[in-house]
Amino acid sequence: MLTTRRDDGDRAGKPLFKTVVFDVDSTLADIEGIDWLATLRDPEIARESEELTTRAMAGEMPIEAVYTRRLSRIRPTAEELVALADAYQQTLQAGAKCLIGALHGAGVQVHLLSGGLRASILPLAVELGVRAERVHAVSLVLDPADHTFSLLDGDQPLATQQGKPLTVQRLQLPRPIAMVGDGSTDAAVRGVVDHFFAYTGVARREKVVAVADAEANSFDALYDLLFASHPSRV
Secondary structure, eight states, X not given: OOOOOOOTTOOOOSBSOSXXXXXXXXXXXXXOHHHHHHTTSOHHHHHHHHHHHHHHHTTSSOGGGTHHHHHHHHOOOHHHHHHHHHHHHHTBOTTHHHHHHHHHHTTOEEEEEEEEEHHHHHHHHXXXXXXXXXXXXXXXEEETTTTEEEEEOSOOGGGSTTHHXXXXXXXXXXXXXXXXXSSHHHHGGGGTSSEEEEEOSSOOOHHHHHHOSEEESXXXXXXXXXXXXXXXXX
C-alpha cells in the first residue's frame, strides 16, 4: 500500500468526484466514540461495548442489534459528550484536515456520515471546515429519569445497518460520489455511491476490504483515489 508524505501547500490535482462522504469513527478519528464513552464506566461495560462494536463493524451482526443496548449500559452525560468531542479532535487521523481542505478547494462537497453521536462530532466538523448541514449522525435526547443522554431522538436511521445507504439516497448528492469508511455500515453504501473505498489506517476488516473498490491505509494514500493527478511526492 502506498504511503507518502505531503506538505500543506501541495495542490491535489483534478478531483474525480463531486461529492466525497467520510465515516468518522475509525476513519477520520482513531476512536470508536461509543467505545470511548464505555471506557468511562467499569471494565465489564467497556469490554462488552468493544466486543459488540467489533462484531457489528465486521458485519457479524446488524448495528441496530447493539446500538441502544450500548447506550443503555453507558448512559452518557452532557459533560461526557463534550469530552468525547475533544477526544475526536485529539485523535484526528494525520493528513485528514489537509485532504478535506484540498477537496473543498477543488469544489468538492464533503459530507460526514456516521453512526456516532452528532453532538460530539459537530466540533470536529467545524475544525475540518465541514458545514453542520453536511454532518449526518445520531441525535440523542435527555432521559428525564436520570438526566443522561441515553435515548434516541425519535427515528434515527443511522443507528441501523441500512441507515447510511438510505441517508445517501435521501440527500441526492451531486454525482459521482465516493464513500470512505472502515466498517460494514460504510460498505452497505456501495450500491448507492459510485465508489466505496475501505479505509484501513485504524482498523482493517477483511469483509469490508473484500467489497471495496480500493483500499487506503492513510489519508495521504487517498489522494490517489480521489484525484486524477497531483504533483510528485515529497
